[in-house]
Amino acid sequence: MVNWCPELGTVLANDEIKNGFSERGGFPVEQKKMRQWSMRITAYAERLIKDLDKLDWSESIKETQKNWIGKSKGATINFQIPGLENKIEVFTTRPETIFGVSFIVLSPEHKLLKKVTTNKQKQKIEEYIAKASLRSERERTSEVKQVTGEFTGAYAIHPFTKKKLPIWTADYVLSSYGSGAIMSVPCGDQRDWLFATKFKITIINIFKDKDISKSAYTNKDAILNNSDFLNGITTKKAEQLAIKELAKNNYAEPKTQYKLRDAVFSRQRYWGEPFPVYYKGTLPYLLKNDKVVELPKIDNYLPTNDGEPPLARVSKEEWKTDFSGDRMEANTMPGWAGSSWYFLRYIDPLNTKEFVSKEKLNYWKNVDLYVGGAEHATGHLLYSRFWTKILYDLKYIPFEEPFKKMINQGMIQGNSRFVYKLKNESSSITKKHTIYFSKNIVEDINHRNSFSINEFKEKLINTTLYKADAQLLKKLHTQLEKHVFKTHVDINLVEGYELDIKAFKKSRKEYNNAEFVLENEKFKCSGAVEKMSKSYYNVQNPDTLVEKYGADTLRCYEMFLGPLEQHKPWDTKGITGVYSFLKKFWKLFHKEGKFNVSKGSPTPQELKTIHKTIKKTKEDIDRFSFNTPVSSFMICVNELTSLSCNNTEILSLLCIILSPYAPHVTEEMWSKMGNKNSISLAEFPEYKNEYILENKFKYPISFNGKMKFLLELPKTLSISDIEKEVLNNTKTIKLLQGKPHKKVIVVPNKIVNIVI
RNA sequence: GCCCGAGUGGUGGAAUUGGUAGACACGCAAGACUUAAAAUCUUGUGACCAUCUGGUCGUGCGGGUUCAAGUCCCGCCUCGGGUACCA
Known part of the structure; x- marks a missing residue:
């Protein structure tokens, strides 16, 4: 079973799906049976968790990866079915609750489900299976609270009490996790409790002095009761005892289970690395030579009429690769085939003998610092670790982890604006004209109801709605919010919160006949801070800022905004402060507009100022605090200005430490002071304590x-x-x-x- | 629900190991220059009280530890992000 996205025409990995929709494009994803290459990342699950301890990464990313891998320790327990050879295998993390089991649930896809079902229940079960298969992933996750299921008519035997346990099927049991079957302990698991309550199945209380009449008792601190040889023992101690006793009779064995699934490695796309694999009949073979497989030319980048990937369009002769089979593999590799190890190839990109030379590998080793987005936690950053471990195991590289330290930079968010648009009511007026309501009109009516229907009508005076029928007006007046919807408006058409109506009308054809219900003769939008995105129309273009203030100012300002790791909305309010700082910096080098610096020895005051700044800047950069040096630069320039300093020695030092923040202006001053080499090659200065000490x-x-x-x-x-x-x-x-x-x-x- | 992160002036933020809370900017106010505006410069700017010297309060809320808490501990609240029928 794979995640198939018909709209994109390709299979997607688990991490490429959000709430049943593709992360890119937001198209629906369905489950489909398909033959695919996949990578056995599950074999590395344990190491991928364990080695997280070695990494200097944020706790949140480590946690996300741990949860994604989802390790749980427990046991598999077998339940016999009278009259059948097959046993039902279940996975449980709480074997000590074995005496609380009152029923067994199979997932609708379980291979024994049809086999155990009695003739009497056959039709109901088949209907349930059909219904469950139709439910999309989206529905299954959005209707979590809904309990559904069906009785098979069959029973399993409890390993100790030998009592009959009814076998049910329900889609809250997932076929893809564990063995696709569970032993239900309603007194200790909330989902089992809900299920038992709904279908009136016996609930056995095995916890001493715990009330389970309203919900299950899920804490693992109770003393066991009604549990035969486990009576009077705490749940923690009972766990091993139960497994031991079950194992004696071959009923159970300890087992560790992971949520992580194997990663599908095929994409039905043209643009991707082709597989070095060809087929003879239905059997795949690996290409023997080490030659690079090149993508062949193609007439059309679309799937074939039979739904085969684009590469299936290519005939045997059109491949540049020699192969002795019938056809080449038509799937290509996914994006992470390359993104998992590119940093190794970057070390030695021109090497034609091997992917990277041993010498260069031993010199550069793994990445010291990775600055990247936290959104790749369960994709790229996990795959890359997995890939590195494979290469390590194959003895190609001398390290097991790709990125030693990681910093997640914060997102710059956008400040979105919304307008309230009237839905197409069944009225001749609203069908011809699009009508927009100013923010407070909508809010006043819905939350405060602060004006009467006559006052409301007054507000409509300049619109065609004024002539609308009484019924429509009444509807709008009582429940305006139900009849309007909030939609993004391009922030370039809004000044503060006020919409530029003329510009808005002009911006698109369909807005030409738009009409506006104003408040105090103005049209107000509402706002929200969210991800900066083209689809939200809240994207800020840096070009106008660069034109007005220069690239150095923008660069400094972005650093000055705040700590690297923090999310924050883009706001240019304070940019003038950074701009005037750079102007003051420039003035240090100029007198009446002419370049003017002096040679000679600097004063102790000047030396103190610059060395203090070098010290602070160095320490701040060392701890990745990139915003605070900007303040130090400002203080330094202010002090040097009041000292009337234009000393070359001092200004050269200042140029170097400022150059990562303002590369253009510092490079210019640097060269005007007579330096032949670029400032980017200058060494970062050492501060001298003797100048600073008091x-x-x-x-x-x-x-x-x-x-x-x-x-x-x-x-x-x-x-x-x-x-x-x-x-x-x-x-x-x-x-x-x-x-x-x-x-x-x-x-x-x-x-x-x-x-x- | 669970996991992670964050709450400091009107605003962005600083305070690195518990040791002067609010650095540096923005904004605002007053002034200088100017016919005027922009730019630039000077001064003030956490709140409340006080004529000044000064006093009281103050880092989301409530407790605690300490000579000393934005920082450490316990309990909450709010916001942001991730994840979710995982047995």
Whole structure:
């Protein structure tokens, strides 16, 4: 079974589907039987979880991967069916609840379902199977609360009590997980509880002193009851005991189960790496030579009339590859075939002998820092780890993980605008004209009902709706929200929240006859912060900003906005601040518009300013805090401006540390100061502590933890001397008002706290 | 439901190991220059009280630990993201 998307004409991997729709395009996805290549990522499930501990990645991505792999420990237990050789195998994480089992459920796709069903129940079961197969993934996930199922008429035998357990089928049991069958313990599992309650199946309470009349008791801290040899034991201890006892009679064995499925590796597309595989009859063979298989030319990039992939259009002769079979594999590989290991090839892209040379591999090794989006957590970032492990196991590479450290940059969000559009009511007026309502008109009517129908009519005076029939008007007045829908409007047509009606009408043909219900002669839109996307019409084009302020300003501003990892809406309010900072920077190099710098030795003040900034910038960049250096640059330029500094030595250092943020203007100043090489080749300067160090420190003097005043003292002073100085200070005496102090805490070069 | 992350002035944010909360900007206000505007420069700007010196409160809410809490601990609330019939 694969996820088939008819609209895209291809199979999709699990991570490419969101809520039953394709992630790209949002088309419906259905289940289909198809012969496909797939990768046995499930064989690596354990290692993929275990090795997460070695990685310096965000907890949330690690968690997402862990959940996606979905490891659970438990046991498989076999239930016998009288009169049949087959046993029903179930997987459970709670074998200790074996005495609470009151029924067995098979998934509608289970291979034994039809076999066990009695003649009497046959028709009902077949109807249920048909109904379940028609339910799309979408329906199954959106109707979680709905309990459905059917009794097969058959019974299984409880391994210990030998009691008869009715066998049911229900689609809350998934065929693709575990063995596709469960033992139902209604007292300990909420879904089983709901099912048993709905179909009036016995609920056995095996938990001592726990109430299960309203819902199942799902915590694993109870003491067992009604459980034969497990009575009086806590659930945790009982687990192993139950497995042991079951195993004695070959009824059970311990088992670890994963949610992760094998990854489908075929795509019915043209653009993708072709497989080095050909067929003789129905049997596939691997191409023996190591030659690269090239995509053949094709007349049309569409599937064949029989629904075969595009490559099936190509005849044997049209392939550049020599192969001795009947036909080449027509599927191509998915995107992650390349994205899983490209970083290895990037090390050595021109190598024609091997995919990467050993020497280069040993030098570069795996990626030190990966900056990327968290949205790839269960796709690319998992596949890439899997792929790296395969290459490691095959001894092609000396490391098991592709990316040592990862930072997830935040998304820049868009500020969307919406208009309220009247649905096509069955009225001659609304069919001819599209009518839009200003935001507060809709909200006032629906939430506050602040104006009467006559006032409402007043608001319509400039629209064709004014002449509408009384019934329609009444409908709109009482429940406007039901008759309008919110739709995105291009942010370029909106100033703040006010719609530019003229521009809006012009923007599209179908808007030409649009009419607007205004408030205070203006049309207001509503807004929301969401993902920046073309389909939301909230995309900001940086070109106009670059034109107005320059690329350096934009670059600095993007950094200045806030921490790298944080999501935030795009807002250009503060960009002028960064712009004037760069202008001030430029002014340091110029006098009355002419380039003017001085040579000679810098003053101690100037040296202190620049070395302080180098230190701060270096430390901030080292901890990936890219926003805070911009403030330091601003402080530095402000200080150098007030020092009237135009010293080449100082300004050269400033240029280098600023160049990653403002590469253009710094490169220009750098070359004007006479440097032949690009500033991008200059070495990041070392700061010198001797220029920064002070011999005095301004101590904050606090009373009971509250800062009252500052006192400058030499750094060489001992703790007891500091205490003496502080206590003898007139301000201290004044604040103490003769009261005794309990304690004085002195933290050298940090703080003094007097406890009263 | 479960898992992860975040809540600091009017706004974006800073505070790195528990040690001066609000750096640096935006915005706003006043002033200088200008016929005027833009640009630029100067000053002020967390809230409340006070004529000044100053005082009280203040990092989502309620507790706690500590000489000292935005930072640590316990319990909540709100928002954002991920995930979901996984037995």
